[in-house]
């Protein structure tokens with residue numbers, strides 16, 4: 320039987336070889352996406368050495384955090400953000416990858432506790448606009464980045480994107496290249512960024528080739544997600 324620990328070791332080795340082949344030679348971190356996975360699976364991954372976990376749904380994430388306070392997990396919020404949820408998100412996560420409008424950024428900034436480190440944020444970019452409601456359009460990115468960079472309780476780290484799913488590796492590369500170009504354009508404008516959060520279970524090799532520094536992997540690590548979450 321393949322365990323989470325086996326899969327984790329396999330993914331880490333695959334990341335390492337993709338990283339060695341990438342023209343960017345960048346450090347790559349694995350974010351374990353544990354949405355719809357039971358608490359026992361998170362414990363298993365943590366015991367195998369995984370520290371960064373990503374969740375999409377606030378209430379599910381808070382329930383899991385409450386059951387896992389004994390583990391020093393670094394929690395990342397990666398799901399769509401409703402403005403009435405910004406306070407608990409700002410209080411209970413180290414990172415937010417899915418900031419895509421100024422109002423959300425301002426509310427996160429206001430709600431971030433003063434005794435905590437600044438909230439580490441990525442702007443979600445929409446590079447396939449007809450297919451998704453989430454993400455800022457590339458032409459609006461610089462303005463949003465400028466505004467977010469001035470918020471004292473947020474630390475703008477980079478960009479996140481979720482391209483249209485495809486198993487065609489050329490198409491995967493082409494989509495990630497667009498994100499990379501948005502990122503390079505901000506670097507050229509003087510933004511101090513170090514994070515490109517791109518790549519999921521089916522396309523993380525292509526993402527690493529385009530310079531991903533965080534890959535967000537769920538099903539390749541934990542197995543298929545169950546339709547309903549059972550927290551045990």
Ligand SMILES: *Cc1c(COP(=O)(O)O)cnc(C)c1O
Nearest residue numbers: 352375397519520535536537538
């Ligand atoms: C679910 C999800 C992932 C992980 O997807 P897998 O295909 O299971 O690896 C990554 N990022 C986001 C934003 C997600 O919602």
